[in-house]
Amino acid sequence: MRTMLLHCFSWLCLLAPVAAQAKEAPANGKAPKVAEATAEKPARTKVSEAGKLALAAAKELAGKSKGLRGAERSRVLEQAAAAYDKVVADFAAEPAVAGAAAFAAAELWRQHGSLPLAEKDYLHAAETDGPRFGQRGLLGAADMQRRLKRTDDALATYQKAAAIEPGTTRAQEARLWQARLLQSAARLDEAIAAFQTALEAAKPGKQVVEAANYLALACIHKGDLEAAERAIDHAEQALAAFGDEDPIVVERMKKAVEAMSAKKALQRARDKANRAAKDAVGLDQARKNTGG
DSSP: OHHHHHHTTTTOTTSOOGGGGSOOOOTTOOOOOOHHHHOOOOOOOOOOHHHHHHHHHHHHHHHTTTTOOHHHHHHHHHHHHHHHHHHHHHTTTOHHHHHHHHHHHHHHHHHHTOHHHHHHHHHHHHHHOHHHHHHHHHHHHHHHHHHTTOHHHHHHHHHHHHHHSTTSHHHHHHHHHHHHHHHHTTOHHHHHHHHHHHHHHOOTTHHHHHHHHHHHHHHHHHTOHHHHHHHHHHHHHHHHTTTTSOHHHHHHHHHHHHTOHHHHHHHHHHHHHHHHHHHHHHHHHHHHHTTO
């Protein structure tokens, strides 16, 4: 189904071929095994009892922030984040403990509003325990960099996050944020290419609609209304391909397509262009009538 969707949007010529992602057949001509798809995850590293106790104590402290407001909540969040940071330092030799503590600290610093500290801990979690926090940590760090207005750093970190496991929801989120940052930085052509890449990578369903909507809006921003219409058409054709799916899923997709903000934006852009064209014709006629 995904191939069918991509063919119906053939104008996206800038996209990397899907075929490039395919595995080459082995030299002996036999069909490759599917071990990669069904491979077991690496066994989780055993956590020491001391590590478990340290994490539990920090978690208990963090739980005390629930229901609090204002300065009191901020104080407890800061204490809990600091407690997790101490676990990171004390259990540096245990990646499973240090990684979990770093990620938890990052989340608390984010809630506290201390974005630089959150960024540091997100990155530390990604580096310390890559299998569990590699993509999550990088995505969190990129979000902090974006909120800190460090666009170039955020773009690079989102790129790394998307590359770790390209097929995940987090990877798609990273691709869309890349494109949105490029658009906000007035790098419109790069943004459109990035949105195209995100659309090509999107899974059938909500991801396709979301990426197509962003792409259409960027095309409208550029003034390429035909390209915007093609992006919207792609989402609608994706809906048509769901004909044999669960009726609830189809209805959800239908509502998502109908709610695309790019549809109204395209209509407004067309109305504006039509008014401008009529005004130009009227002005030209007035000049002729007055001999101007």
